[in-house]
Amino acid sequence: MTFKEQIQQGIPSILPPKQVYDPAINHAPKRKEILSAEEKKLALKNALRYFDPKHHAELLIEFSEELEKYGRIYMYRFRPDYKMYARPIDEYPGKSLQAKAIMHMIQNNLDYAVAQHPHELITYGGNGAVFQNWAQYLLTMQYLSEMTDEQTLTMYSGHPMGLFPSHKEAPRVVVTNGMVIPNYSKPDDWERMNALGVSQYGQMTAGSYMYIGPQGIVHGTTITVLNGFRKIKQNPEGSLFVTSGLGGMSGAQPKAGNIAGCITVCAEVNPKITKIRHEQGWINEVVTSTDELVARVVLAKANKETVSIAYLGNVVDVWERFDQENIKIDLGSDQTSLHNPWAGGYYPVGISFEDSNKMMAENPDLFKEKVQETLRRHAAAINKHTAKGTYFFDYGNAFLLEASRAGADVMAENNIDFKYPSYVQDIMGPMCFDYGFGPFRWVCTSGKPEDLLKTDAIACEVLEKMAETAPNEIQQQMQDNIKWIKGAQENKLVVGSQARILYADAEGRIKIAEAFNQAITKGEIGAVVLGRDHHDVSGTDSPYRETSNIYDGSRFTADMAIHNVIGDSFRGATWVSIHNGGGVGWGEVINGGFGMVLDGSTEASNRLASMLFWDVNNGISRRSWARNEGAVFAIKRAMKVQPLLKVTLPNMVDESLL
16 A cells, blocks of 8 residues: 555554554653543543444453553554655645645654654653544544645644535644643643543644754754853853753754854753764763763863763753862753653652653652652752852743742742743843744755755845844844854754744744745745744743743733634634643643645735734734833834734833832
């Protein structure tokens, strides 16, 4: 059977043979026991409803074993035997170019070089899933292969509810992930609903088919590191950045450190993911003892090297040993998956990786106790370094939030705020998001590296022309982006699809997208998918990250993210998504994203102009209303450009009156 035929058949009518569990693959840890006996029956009934009743007796035994052994029903038997990667768009079956582009993006999220736990359909973050099981994948791909431009596919937390009649200008796919009733957003609620097969954690770009590998966050991390050094008025050369996590998102940190020009030490407890990141070139060296690490860092500092070093072990050991050796840490952060602290996102110090995974599943209460104990030690070690001059920032991974819940010394004197800022409060918010700059990205669906090279050149030309007349307030952002795109090929950022990310404002996104569309019209490049990280100006309401620099009391509201997705839907997005929980934890954030296919048509040109303008300025207007100075400047500038835009501006209050 050909690849196209396999896609078109969906769930096979004849059961495929059972799959052999491959221990060489980086698998998700076993999830904790949470379902009652009756709920286990319900989980099995829920799984079996995808299949013809004649197969139920055989599959029941198999699915029951999976549930007991892994805490989830992944349906491993139905994992396709073809290679999983983003194929050139012409290789997908279908009646809709837009649907084929979405298949391209889905397969990229599950590419072994991209996905953290590919056999469990998890892209990054320990639990950021594209689908809950393989039946959902097969059925979704089949629907996409049948779809016309007069239909919309509705996705309920990985489950394809079905194709519905719509119209050409409607989104082809509407995705929701984890959208539960607010009172049911505790971690155990997710564990239970996910085990039942009724909800999933889509992270940000995993469950919305817009992940592009670690590159997706490299640019933002590079900007953060560069501006972190600017903030402390220090040259990155010979300076030390210490952090942890080498998973899907956090793997970007050592690459960003290299681009910024500093020494980066990134700790990681998982040997498989450390090996993968080293083989992919995202880290330069791996060390396995703190003695070796100390000697290597001392040498790197003496020689003012630009080097990234992975320490295979717990980051707490690094912070504590560097304190003992009086090694100066200039910048410090953490990017472990602390949105998921009890199920593999963060590991306790002093316990092996294997023993931790066993404890996580078999004794979750003790595991939680050990994690919280580690968080207290972690914070205490950081405090010793900051007393010596280290600049520490929270990278929006819920480190400070979970540390505070563990009783760690991370609170400010008012016992309301944290003693350390989030990187959005100090860096990304006032320097980028308030001015409308965020992680715009594109994917060349032809799969040709030469197409990506052409789009890099187009984007660079657009930005250089814009920089000639850009106001002083955004010249630094413009120059950082021009430098980034010029070095993109040299830095070898591509993992998986032929994709690129670039921080741009609404004007930049629209002009770059229009230039791409014209190039497609001329036949110079193939179709392009536009998107962004949800971690952006408008897409996400997250009080401890994206909207942590909102100080008018509204940072716990989620109107912006909801409006963003609704507005994108009727302004021309090819697909839209809205999620609970991406980045900082289930119940802690609402975030939305989009994908847009450019095919060289006039309709695509109209859609990109309408949607991209809204997608950015919705967030700027909210930030302006919160009295953020940069956002007030940016929205006034936008209103001059577009006379149909009229935004309510805040009147400033004289503080002395209060």
